[in-house]
Amino acid sequence: MIRIENLSFSYPGGDFRLEIPRLTLEPGEKVAVVGPSGTGKTTLLNLIAGISVPTSGSVRVDDQTVSDMNDAARRALRAAKIGFVFQDFALLEYLSARENILFPYRIAAGIRIDARARTRAEQLALSCGLEGKLDRRPGALSQGEQQRVALCRALVMNPRLVLADEATGNLDPANKTAILDLMFARSSDHGATLLAVTHDHALLPRFDRVIDFSDFRQSQGGAA
Numbered sequence: 176m177i178r179i180e181n182l183s184f185s186y187p188g189g190d191f192r193l194e195i196p197r198l199t200l201e202p203g204e205k206v207a208v209v210g211p212s213g214t215g216k217t218t219l220l221n222l223i224a225g226i227s228v229p230t231s232g233s234v235r236v237d238d239q240t241v242s243d244m245n246d247a248a249r250r251a252l253r254a255a256k257i258g259f260v261f262q263d264f265a266l267l268e269y270l271s272a273r274e275n276i277l278f279p280y281r282i283a284a285g286i287r288i289d290a291r292a293r294t295r296a297e298q299l300a301l302s303c304g305l306e307g308k309l310d311r312r313p314g315a316l317s318q319g320e321q322q323r324v325a326l327c328r329a330l331v332m333n334p335r336l337v338l339a340d341e342a343t344g345n346l347d348p349a350n351k352t353a354i355l356d357l358m359f360a361r362s363s364d365h366g367a368t369l370l371a372v373t374h375d376h377a378l379l380p381r382f383d384r385v386i387d388f389s390d391f392r393q394s395q396g397g398a399a
């Protein structure tokens with residue numbers, strides 16, 4: 176599902192460099208990503224989603240080489256295949272929670288927001304404990320509620336690949352378990368691959384495999 180080879184990445188003008196010689200994820204695998212703050216975990220998710228482009232090396236998702244695509248093609252791939260739960264949620268403040276959850280339908284080519292889509296979004300929101308909150312704007316929701324809206328948005332189109340950046344970070348223990356159960360169940364139902372960054376080591380036994388970022392070479396301050 177994901178194949179990374181000889182990847183090197185630096186932010187323009189920045190002094191951080193991430194190097195990953197090889198990393199593969201099989202279809203349907205559920206993989207956790209751990210590692211100290213600032214080691215490049217979010218950067219990796221951005222590279223896989225085509226939000227960032229490697230300085231050298233390749234990133235493939237299914238049979239498509241994301242790293243060779245232009246902006247429009249990367250956007251299309253994201254819309255078609257990837258559900259991304261961003262660490263800072265990245266909800267659109269001018270849209271209600273409901274419309275945020277439905278947003279992937281707006282940007283996917285040739286798919287309309289019909290009654291079925293609305294029902295799916297509502298059911299997903301209910302299973303995340305968001306009843307009564309769907310007409311609110313993100314600013315009128317708690318951090319944990321915003322995080323759940325972000326998760327619903329990532330899952331609503333049953334993507335082939337779910338990238339989750341600390342998707343349970345703002346939740347209390349009961350909600351954390353419930354949301355993780357939902358994320359795993361949804362991914363398994365549709366054979367989706369899940370790559371989830373977490374600082375919560377208690378969650379690790381639930382995953383098929385753990386990638387530890389301490390194993391990759393990062394450099395700071397211009398060192399090679």
Ligand SMILES: Nc1ncnc2c1ncn2[C@@H]1O[C@H](COP(=O)(O)OP(=O)(O)OP(=O)(O)O)[C@@H](O)[C@H]1O
Nearest residue numbers: 186187189191210211212213214215216217218219
């Ligand atoms: N847009 C950017 N421009 C320049 N440097 C950046 C940018 N975004 C992140 N960085 C730097 O890249 C490094 C890796 O950041 P990243 O967010 O990927 O780490 P992380 O492992 O996800 O951290 P955390 O666990 O704290 O979320 C950090 O040193 C960070 O300061």
